[in-house]
Amino acid sequence: xxxxxxxxxxxxxxxxxxxxxxxxxxxxxxxxxxxxxxxxxxxxxxxxxxxxxxxxxxxxxxxxxxxxxxxxxxxxxxxxxxxxxxxxxxxxxxxxxxxxxxxxxxxxxxxxxxxxxxxxxxxxxxxxxxxxxxxxxxxxxxxxxxxxxxxxxxxxxxxxxxxxxxxxxxxxxxxxxxxxxxxxxxxxxxxxxxxxxxxxxxxxxxxxxxxxxxxxxxx
Amino acid sequence: xxxxxxxxxxxxxxxxxxxxxxxxxxxxxxxxxxxxxxxxxxxxxxxxxxxxxxxxxxxxxxxxxxxxxxxxxxxxxxxxxxxxxxxxxxxxxxxxxxxxxxxxxxxxxxxxxxxxxxxxxxxxxxxxxxxxxxxxxxxxxxxxxxxxxxxxxxxxxxxxxxxxxxxxxxxxxxxxxxxxxxxxxxxxxxxxxxxxxxxxxxxxxxxxxxxxxxxxxxxxxxxxxxxxxxxxxxxxxxxxxxxxxxxxxxxxxxxxxxxxxxxxxxxxxxxxxxxxxxxxxxxxxxxxxxxxxxxxxxxxxxxxxxxxxxxxxxxxxxxxxxxxxxxxxxxxxxxxxxxxxxxxxxxxxxxxxxxxxxxxxxxxxxxxxxxxxxxxxxxxxxxxxxxxxxxxxxxxxxxxxxxxxxxxxxxxxxxxxxxxxxxxxxxxxxxxxxxxxxxxxxxxxxxxxxxxxxxxxxxxxxxxxxxxxxxxxxxxxxxxxxxxxxxxxxxxxxxxxxxxxxxxxxxxxxxxxxxxxxxxxxxxxxxxxxxxxxxxxxxxxxxxxxxxxxxxxxxxxxxxxxxxxxxxxxxxxxxxxxxxxxxxxxxxxxxxxxxxxxxxxxxxxxxxxxxxxxxxxx
Numbered sequence: 001x002x003x004x005x006x007x008x009x010x011x012x013x014x015x016x017x018x019x020x021x022x023x024x025x026x027x028x029x030x031x032x033x034x035x036x037x038x039x040x041x042x043x044x045x046x047x048x049x050x051x052x053x054x055x056x057x058x059x060x061x062x063x064x065x066x067x068x069x070x071x072x073x074x075x076x077x078x079x080x081x082x083x084x085x086x087x088x089x090x091x092x093x094x095x096x097x098x099x100x101x102x103x104x105x106x107x108x109x110x111x112x113x114x115x116x117x118x119x120x121x122x123x124x125x126x127x128x129x130x131x132x133x134x135x136x137x138x139x140x141x142x143x144x145x146x147x148x149x150x151x152x153x154x155x156x157x158x159x160x161x162x163x164x165x166x167x168x169x170x171x172x173x174x175x176x177x178x179x180x181x182x183x184x185x186x187x188x189x190x191x192x193x194x195x196x197x198x199x200x201x202x203x204x205x206x207x208x209x210x211x212x213x214x215x216x217x218x219x
Numbered sequence: 220x221x222x223x224x225x226x227x228x229x230x231x232x233x234x235x236x237x238x239x240x241x242x243x244x245x246x247x248x249x250x251x252x253x254x255x256x257x258x259x260x261x262x263x264x265x266x267x268x269x270x271x272x273x274x275x276x277x278x279x280x281x282x283x284x285x286x287x288x289x290x291x292x293x294x295x296x297x298x299x300x301x302x303x304x305x306x307x308x309x310x311x312x313x314x315x316x317x318x319x320x321x322x323x324x325x326x327x328x329x330x331x332x333x334x335x336x337x338x339x340x341x342x343x344x345x346x347x348x349x350x351x352x353x354x355x356x357x358x359x360x361x362x363x364x365x366x367x368x369x370x371x372x373x374x375x376x377x378x379x380x381x382x383x384x385x386x387x388x389x390x391x392x393x394x395x396x397x398x399x400x401x402x403x404x405x406x407x408x409x410x411x412x413x414x415x416x417x418x419x420x421x422x423x424x425x426x427x428x429x430x431x432x433x434x435x436x437x438x439x440x441x442x443x444x445x446x447x448x449x450x451x452x453x454x455x456x457x458x459x460x461x462x463x464x465x466x467x468x469x470x471x472x473x474x475x476x477x478x479x480x481x482x483x484x485x486x487x488x489x490x491x492x493x494x495x496x497x498x499x500x501x502x503x504x505x506x507x508x509x510x511x512x513x514x515x516x517x518x519x520x521x522x523x524x525x526x527x528x529x530x531x532x533x534x535x536x537x538x539x540x541x542x543x544x545x546x547x548x549x550x551x552x553x554x555x556x557x558x559x560x561x562x563x564x565x566x567x568x569x570x571x572x573x574x575x576x577x578x579x580x581x582x583x584x585x586x587x588x589x590x591x592x593x594x595x596x597x598x599x600x601x602x603x604x605x606x607x608x609x610x611x612x613x614x615x616x617x618x619x620x621x622x623x624x625x626x627x628x629x630x631x632x633x634x635x636x637x638x639x640x641x642x643x644x645x646x647x648x649x650x651x652x653x654x655x656x657x658x659x660x661x662x663x664x665x666x667x668x669x670x671x672x673x674x675x676x677x678x679x680x681x682x683x684x685x686x687x688x689x690x691x692x693x694x695x696x697x698x699x700x701x702x703x704x705x706x707x708x709x710x711x712x713x714x715x716x717x718x719x720x721x722x723x724x725x726x727x728x729x730x731x732x733x734x735x736x737x738x739x740x741x742x743x744x745x746x747x748x749x750x751x752x753x754x755x756x757x758x759x760x761x762x763x764x765x766x767x768x769x770x771x772x773x774x775x776x777x778x779x780x781x782x783x784x785x786x787x788x789x790x791x792x793x794x795x796x797x798x799x800x801x802x803x804x805x806x807x808x809x810x811x812x813x814x815x816x817x818x819x820x821x822x823x824x825x826x827x828x829x830x831x832x833x834x835x836x837x
Contacts, residue, residue, distance in 0.1 A: 018469075
């Protein structure tokens with residue numbers, strides 16, 4: 001038995017498939033691909049698949065890791081080829097590696113948010129990001145009970161930059177994305193809309209990569 | 220997908236229901252096909268994606284080079300609200316294109332309570348809901364499924380219905396549609412020609428006259444339409460088209476697994492069961508074909524469960540062979556085989572052992588009635604001893620939970636019969652505790668589900684009065700009082716929903732007005748407890764001057780012309796009348812394999828019937 005880290009991208013319509021459903025979809029794909037999975041030994045044997053970082057609904061991902069345990073009789077190249085044969089449109093395995101880092105090392109995630117172009121949007125967004133007053137509402141536990149609580153987003157923005165091309169205004173932003181702390185880009189958008197009193201629906205949101213606490217790409 | 224749709228997906232529940240893009244969906248170039256078909260299921264994605272008929276016809280139509288079939292489901296209420304607010308018409312999942320521009324729209328009508336949803340979907344698509352207001356040939360609106368056996372309440376809305384098995388009929392219909400479209404023929408011309416295809420019923424080609432008391436006087440065909448429309452059947456189940464791929468949903472749907480049909484029809488002849496009579500004669504699929512179908516589907520889907528589908532799995536003549544074949548590879552591949560619809564009188568130990576080899580699912584039996592007398596009335600042909608014997612076997616096999624299905628409101632039912640349900644459940648509980656091999660350290664749970672009986676067309680009970688809501692309520696109360704143990708959990712169906720189902724099931728064309736008005740007042744998703752608006756329905760009946768009890772709670776005389784008498788499902792009317800008389804004598808009829816009762820359905824299949832009774836009546 002050995003553990004391999006499968007890196008995949010999720011783009012297009014499948015971004016609307018929730019994390020839980022992507023997990024089931026990948027499990028079935030691994031079965032269809034006839035990859036010799038290692039099964040737990042018990043009454044109800046099941047394969048070992050570990051998605052290190054949940055994906056927010058509606059967000060594309062370019063470098064998403066998935067750990068699986070396999071019987072050691074297949075090469076990494078074969079795993080990649082056979083999975084890509086059977087995956088639905090939009091999900092693609094980009095590489096297969098050893099798991100170099102542990103999931104505890106995850107601390108941040110880098111996103112690109114694409115906005116429809118409009119006048120002064122760059123400066124408006126820049127002001128909002130600098131304001132230090134970005135707050136959003138989030139479901140969370142207060143004294144053990146599920147409540148809506150206010151979260152200060154501003155203090156969680158590790159770094160950001162804004163740019164513009166022919167089609168869109170692009171915000172590159174690094175947000176917490178680890179096992180202990182996690183800020184969803186949707187939370188940032190809610191906070192921006194609240195601050196700007198606007199109703200912006202972005203063209204697209206892409207998670208570029210996961211990072212550790214020193215902002216080194218997770219491997 | 221269109222940008223306007225994408226913009227709203229972030230704000231609705233489970234957006235993956237509206238995006239398409241699942242594994243095995245069929246994408247074609249729309250410029251290379253002659254016909255675009257929207258297969259509509261008038262309920263949510265989760266329900267519709269579980270429907271086997273849809274899977275078969277989707278693949279069947281897409282196997283044609285000249286047609287592209289896409290899926291459409293009823294958007295959930297949150298999605299619909301935003302779509303209406305932003306004027307986004309109903310679209311198909313594969314291409315994202317609006318279905319009002321398609322050539323054909325086909326609805327699957329599996330239960331009566333989806334009727335309002337059909338209207339809602341047509342309206343959401345931007346089409347007039349009334350057939351007479353849609354003047355062009357395309358999109359033509361058709362419907363099939365179990366409810367097509369009495370489609371009269373929907374006659375105003377649907378252009379034509381397909382009766383019986385759709386596999387061959389659908390191709391005939393599409394061939395004709397393609398031809399008519401090419402020649403620029405009118406909708407009327409097409410419908411006249413379609414009426415000549417066996418199994419196709421065009422309601423607008425039939426005039427219905429009523430007696431003064433509101434019953435049907437006569438139904439007269441025009442424009443050469445057949446006097447009786449005979450349902451279509453598939454003769455050879457081994458040769459009929461069956462998909463080798465299923466669209467695999469991303470989200471969790473009700474039945475999310477490989478399904479293969481093992482036979483059509485049922486040999487048992489329970490007098491309340493519509494599916495039994497609608498699907499005769501018996502036609503079995505061979506072990507090899509089923510086995511191959513299962514393998515192909517598992518390979519292409521990655522599912523880890525196979526469900527064998529039929530009306531009574533243990534009646535498949537070669538079940539042990541089939542299970543051996545399937546388990547020979549399924550166990551190794553960690554694939555679970557599920558056998559729904561088992562009978563208590565046909566549950567050999569060998570079967571229990573086989574089922575135990577794979578992961579264990581729940582056990583459900585359907586005694587349907589609480590006393591032997593009533594079980595004889597409905598011809599269930601199951602004894603209490605058999606129920607207890609099978610429960611014991613199951614308990615020694617390690618099961619600790621059993622589900623029992625019953626019906627309340629069956630013809631001739633008394634309060635004594637209702638008490639019988641409670642006492643039978645109690646005896647099953649006792650059987651667990653008396654059993655020396657019972658699983659250690661565990662209690663037992665017997666879950667009793669009591670639905671309300673709805674008399675349906677083409678059954679021996681089609682003339683019967685449905686119990687009034689008050690009567691059903693009293694029976695539910697009585698059953699609650701009769702159960703004295705906590706080991707038995709009771710579940711009931713909502714009575715108003717069953718009542719409305721009873722009205723539509725045996726309704727006529729006069730109900731069209733009610734359905735239209737109730738929908739205009741916001742009725743939809745009637746089978747969903749949280750959306751069902753009973754008061755609105757009752758108010759609408761009143762406005763239209765129609766008494767719903769006339770349809771649900773009235774006993775008919777054998778001499779009455781029934782609204783579906785011009786439709787022929789192969790079952791002789793005299794046979795049904797005779798069965799109805801026998802019910803009142805509590806006399807049973809042996810199942811088809813023992814003795815042929817001459818229901819008449821074998822005539823549809825050139826005298827063949829896979830019940831294989833030696834004395835079959837030709």
